[in-house]
Amino acid sequence: MIIFSIDHKVIGKQYIGLALFSVVLGTLLSLIMRFHLVYPDAKVRLFQAMWPDGAPGGQMTPELYLSLMTMHGTIMVFFVLTTAPQSGFGNYFLPLQIGAHDMAFPVLNMLSFWTTALSLLTLLAAFFVEGGAPLSGWTAYPPLSGLGRITGPGEGLGQDLWILSIALFCVASLMAAINFIATIIELRAPGMGYFDMPLTCWGWFVTALISLFAFAVLLAGGILLLLDRTAGTSFFIPGGLIVNDQVQSRSGGSPILFQHLFWFFGHPEVYIAILPGMGLISTVLSVFSGKKVFGYKAMAIALVSIGGLGFVVWGHHMFISGMSPYSSIAFSVLTLAVGVPSAVKTFNWLATLWGGRLRFTAAMHYALGFVSLFITGGITGLVLGQPGLDVYFHDTYFVVAHFHLIMGVAAIFAIFAAFHYWFPLMYGRFLNERLGKVHFFLTFLGVYAVFVPLHFAGFVGNPRRYPDFKEYEFLKSVMPLHIGVTHAAYFLGAVQLIFLFNYFWSQRHGAIAPANPWNAATREWRND
Amino acid sequence: MTNVARTGQMVLIAASAMFFAALTSAMVVRRGLSGDWAAPALPAWAFATILLPLLASWFVHTGRIGIAALAGAALVASQFALLANLQLARIAGAFCFVLIAAHAAHAAAGAAALARFGARAAIFWHFAGALWIYVLFLFGVWA
Amino acid sequence: MAIAILIAALAGATLALFFQPRWWFPDAISAHAKAYDAHFVVTLWIVGCIFVFAQGLLAWVVFRYRDRGQAPEAHEGSGKLEVIWTSATAVLFIGLAFAGQGIWAGIHLEASNPHALHVEVLAKQFAWSYRYAGPDGIFGRVDIRQIDDSAGNAFGIDSKDPNGRDDITAALLRVPAGRPVELYLKSRDVIHNFFVRELRLKQDVVPGMTIPLRFTADKPGTYEVPCSELCGLGHHQMRSALVVMAPGEFDAWLQEAQQKVAAP
Numbered sequence: 043m044i045i046f047s048i049d050h051k052v053i054g055k056q057y058i059g060l061a062l063f064s065v066v067l068g069t070l071l072s073l074i075m076r077f078h079l080v081y082p083d084a085k086v087r088l089f090q091a092m093w094p095d096g097a098p099g100g101q102m103t104p105e106l107y108l109s110l111m112t113m114h115g116t117i118m119v120f121f122v123l124t125t126a127p128q129s130g131f132g133n134y135f136l137p138l139q140i141g142a143h144d145m146a147f148p149v150l151n152m153l154s155f156w157t158t159a160l161s162l163l164t165l166l167a168a169f170f171v172e173g174g175a176p177l178s179g180w181t182a183y184p185p186l187s188g189l190g191r192i193t194g195p196g197e198g199l200g201q202d203l204w205i206l207s208i209a210l211f212c213v214a215s216l217m218a219a220i221n222f223i224a225t226i227i228e229l230r231a232p233g234m235g236y237f238d239m240p241l242t243c244w245g246w247f248v249t250a251l252i253s254l255f256a257f258a259v260l261l262a263g264g265i266l267l268l269l270d271r272t273a274g275t276s277f278f279i280p281g282g283l284i285v286n287d288q289v290q291s292r293s294g295g296s297p298i299l300f301q302h303l304f305w306f307f308g309h310p311e312v313y314i315a316i317l318p319g320m321g322l323i324s325t326v327l328s329v330f331s332g333k334k335v336f337g338y339k340a341m342a343i344a345l346v347s348i349g350g351l352g353f354v355v356w357g358h359h360m361f362i363s364g365m366s367p368y369s370s371i372a373f374s375v376l377t378l379a380v381g382v383p384s385a386v387k388t389f390n391w392l393a394t395l396w397g398g399r400l401r402f403t404a405a406m407h408y409a410l411g412f413v414s415l416f417i418t419g420g421i422t423g424l425v426l427g428q429p430g431l432d433v434y435f436h437d438t439y440f441v442v443a444h445f446h447l448i449m450g451v452a453a454i455f456a457i458f459a460a461f462h463y464w465f466p467l468m469y470g471r472f473l474n475e476r477l478g479k480v481h482f483f484l485t486f487l488g489v490y491a492v493f494v495p496l497h498f499a500g501f502v503g504n505p506r507r508y509p510d511f512k513e514y515e516f517l518k519s520v521m522p523l524h525i526g527v528t529h530a531a532y533f534l535g536a537v538q539l540i541f542l543f544n545y546f547w548s549q550r551h552g553a554i555a556p557a558n559p560w561n562a563a564t565r566e567w568r569n570d
Numbered sequence: 571m572t573n574v575a576r577t578g579q580m581v582l583i584a585a586s587a588m589f590f591a592a593l594t595s596a597m598v599v600r601r602g603l604s605g606d607w608a609a610p611a612l613p614a615w616a617f618a619t620i621l622l623p624l625l626a627s628w629f630v631h632t633g634r635i636g637i638a639a640l641a642g643a644a645l646v647a648s649q650f651a652l653l654a655n656l657q658l659a660r661i662a663g664a665f666c667f668v669l670i671a672a673h674a675a676h677a678a679a680g681a682a683a684l685a686r687f688g689a690r691a692a693i694f695w696h697f698a699g700a701l702w703i704y705v706l707f708l709f710g711v712w713a
Numbered sequence: 714m715a716i717a718i719l720i721a722a723l724a725g726a727t728l729a730l731f732f733q734p735r736w737w738f739p740d741a742i743s744a745h746a747k748a749y750d751a752h753f754v755v756t757l758w759i760v761g762c763i764f765v766f767a768q769g770l771l772a773w774v775v776f777r778y779r780d781r782g783q784a785p786e787a788h789e790g791s792g793k794l795e796v797i798w799t800s801a802t803a804v805l806f807i808g809l810a811f812a813g814q815g816i817w818a819g820i821h822l823e824a825s826n827p828h829a830l831h832v833e834v835l836a837k838q839f840a841w842s843y844r845y846a847g848p849d850g851i852f853g854r855v856d857i858r859q860i861d862d863s864a865g866n867a868f869g870i871d872s873k874d875p876n877g878r879d880d881i882t883a884a885l886l887r888v889p890a891g892r893p894v895e896l897y898l899k900s901r902d903v904i905h906n907f908f909v910r911e912l913r914l915k916q917d918v919v920p921g922m923t924i925p926l927r928f929t930a931d932k933p934g935t936y937e938v939p940c941s942e943l944c945g946l947g948h949h950q951m952r953s954a955l956v957v958m959a960p961g962e963f964d965a966w967l968q969e970a971q972q973k974v975a976a977p
Contacts, residue, residue, distance in 0.1 A: 104946045178943065194945040280922075284837075286902075334789040338789070338790065367822055374814070378810040381806045382802050382807075389794075399782075401780050414771060425753075428813030430816025431752070434738075507943045
């Protein structure tokens with residue numbers, strides 16, 4: 043049976059298909075949001091047709107904007123960045139790279155995928171229920187998310203479905219993580235030690251370990267939040283609240299406790315998105331430089347250190363939350379420390395290129411673009427990691443620019459590289475190289491044009507998560523900047539059609555690939 | 571037992587332990603935060619259920635899987651009886667509810683795994699038993 | 714080849730944007746804000762140098778080692794190099810973390826000034842209110858059952874408490890220039906955030922907590938306060954302002970407000 047297949051390659055492709063669907067949807071949502079930000083008074087018939095309640099007469103309401111924002115973030119973080127690099131490519135290539143016939147638990151693998159699919163359906167259902175999708179953002183801080191319909195439209199059934207979806211996603215990710223870890227520990231080919239694995243496998247291994255611990259904590263937080271909403275408990279809801287003129291009967295809970303549980307997951311989640319990409323980029327740079335990865339062992343150790351340190355820096359998301367100012371100091375030092383293994387990786391990538399003979403394939407272009415974006419996006423972490431400086435930039439567009447560049451765009455460049463690099467194994471054909479390069483150049487230009495200017499909106503103090511900027515005098519000055527960014531975003535969205543065309547066209551019409559066309563040394567290319 | 575089954579269970583146990591650690595630390599923080607902590611009164615027989623997982627583990631050890639799974643099912647049934655009498659409006663009762671319910675899910679999965687996979691699922695079962703002792707300790711002694 | 718040029722060009726364009734004056738920090742109106750800007754400039758120089766160095770090196774390596782038929786070199790690692798760049802970045806990054814603590818300490822770790830003007834800040838979906846203690850210097854008791862926005866009692870000041878009779882509530886935060894101010898931030902529903910760009914201060918307002926925030930503004934003017942933590946559908950309209958007044962003007966305003974409260 044092909045649908046409920048237990049074959050790791052089929053499941054890998056299913057995950058990739060789910061991620062592709064999600065990324066198209068998430069991108070469309072972001073383009074609609076960008077449109078609304080710069081034309082807040084526009085009446086669009088299409089909006090009215092899609093959301094009769096959210097856009098009466100075609101005029102988008104703030105609550106619709108906020109629900110699109112929540113869904114954009116949730117879809118991108120969970121169903122694209124967590125799903126494609128790890129569960130998609132990992133499922134397909136991990137067994138091949140370590141010489142296993144399949145994952146350790148094929149039935150569990152199938153269950154993980156279908157639980158993920160169910161989770162996505164549950165999330166999308168939130169669009170169609172009374173009140174619409176939740177408006178509390180992908181971070182879902184209580185009390186906004188914890189009291190039900192009374193805090194806003196979308197906080198009724200929509201928020202319940204959101205939590206349910208995340209809980210299902212946690213379960214699916216835990217099952218997947220168990221599978222990855224058991225596969226790597228037990229099913230490596232005879233004689234293959236841990237330090238004989240390609241760095242891609244290290245990336246998947248560390249990511250699976252992070253998922254195992256991070257999603258367990260998010261699941262706990264999600265369950266408690268759901269109980270606060272549905273069973274009248276007070277885990278996160280303090281006493282004496284008056285919402286919408288109604289006195290609430292809860293007492294004693296702590297909103298900050300939820301933030302600790304959320305960010306204990308949330309920060310490692312950033313590494314879940316990027317570590318598999320780091321592994322792949324190392325491989326691609328090495329193959330197309332004609333050299334081995336420089337400092338292989340240091341690279342593996344850096345992956346492990348990033349994964350480990352990633353669990354002790356969550357507080358930097360909470361510098362302004364009201365937690366103890368002394369703990370901010372500790373979190374700050376640890377946060378800048380996690381920059382060290384990241385810098386080590388960058389140096390090793392540069393050293394891998396050094397002295398090589400660089401073949402500029404499409405995959406190599408994306409890999410080099412990844413390194414550039416990783417630097418641009420990562421370096422602002424040195425600003426935000428200092429609580430004293432974060433105090434101005436927190437929750438401004440500076441942060442939006444920072445995390446989109448590093449965990450969004452850089453990770454997606456790694457996915458593009460993965461497609462071009464592994465397509466011959468997945469479909470027996472090449473993705474069109476010329477289209478790939480054209481797509482790369484336009485996308486690379488586009489992401490710089492979209493995300494670099496947003497830092498400057500942050501300098502002006504522009505808060506994020508605003509449906510429009512009409513209320514404030516000081517935000518008038520950033521409108522030209524936002525108009526430019528919105529147009530760059532249309533451009534960026536449009537050029538993604540080149541990739542989609544290439545992806546579907548090349549599956550049937552691409553040039554036939556010979557065995558091991560890139561001259562790679564890893565096992566998946568061996569013909570056995 | 572294959573290595574794969576053993577390793578898989580060990581990793582699963584790590585995830586479960588993390589889940590219970592998260593709930594426990596939330597409970598420690600929440601208890602220290604507000605003055606509204608009143609230990610939930612579990613009936614005395616709740617602490618007698620400690621025998622069920624111990625018995626089950628012993629049955630697994632001596633190869634009587636069917637009886638072990640039954641003992642596991644009895645544990646789940648007794649946990650449901652406990653859940654029915656907890657007050658969610660009080661925070662300690664709410665935590666007690668969540669931890670017992672979470673454990674019931676583990677015990678049910680463990681018993682089902684015993685029934686389905688036999689002694690190969692022993693490691694997880696032993697862990698689930700130890701976890702129940704931990705939960706009872708939390709609410710019998712600490713809370 | 715083309716990609717080396719593009720990397721260099723985009724890095725150059727990014728860098729150039731930092732020299733435009735149009736989208737930048739607003740005025741700094743406190744000693745802390747000025748110290749913030751100074752430390753930010755130091756950080757920006759460090760970050761900028763790393764950025765130029767790393768992107769430049771990337772572009773150069775890509776250009777230098779493009780395929781011209783050369784044989785790739787065989788080196789695959791160097792323990793010495795790993796130690797050098799690991800320890801160098803560790804010293805730099807962690808040094809930066811410690812260097813930045815002064816700014817942070819200036820916000821949250823300094824003792825409260827005994828002469829400070831105390832103001833309670835109350836956030837709710839989607840408005841701000843401010844309360845001054847009045848001539849007795851004591852905030853009256855609060856009873857949430859007496860909260861009545863339409864009657865102007867957003868705080869729920871207890872009518873039975875004599876200490877509360879002279880309390881002044883206002884929709885704008887008025888403070889005198891040059892005098893230390895101590896805010897007590899409270900929310901009555903969800904999390905909000907109090908942000909004054911010109912003070913370089915931002916603090917979540919968390920229900921169930923009272924969070925102090927201290928500053929001394931030294932430049933009279935009106936400064937917008939945008940809510941900066943997502944609080945619901947009116948989040949983007951939850952606007953208030955900090956009005957810094959010359960001390961004499963502030964005293965006059967306060968006196969007038971007190972008379973209004975005293976009159977039945």
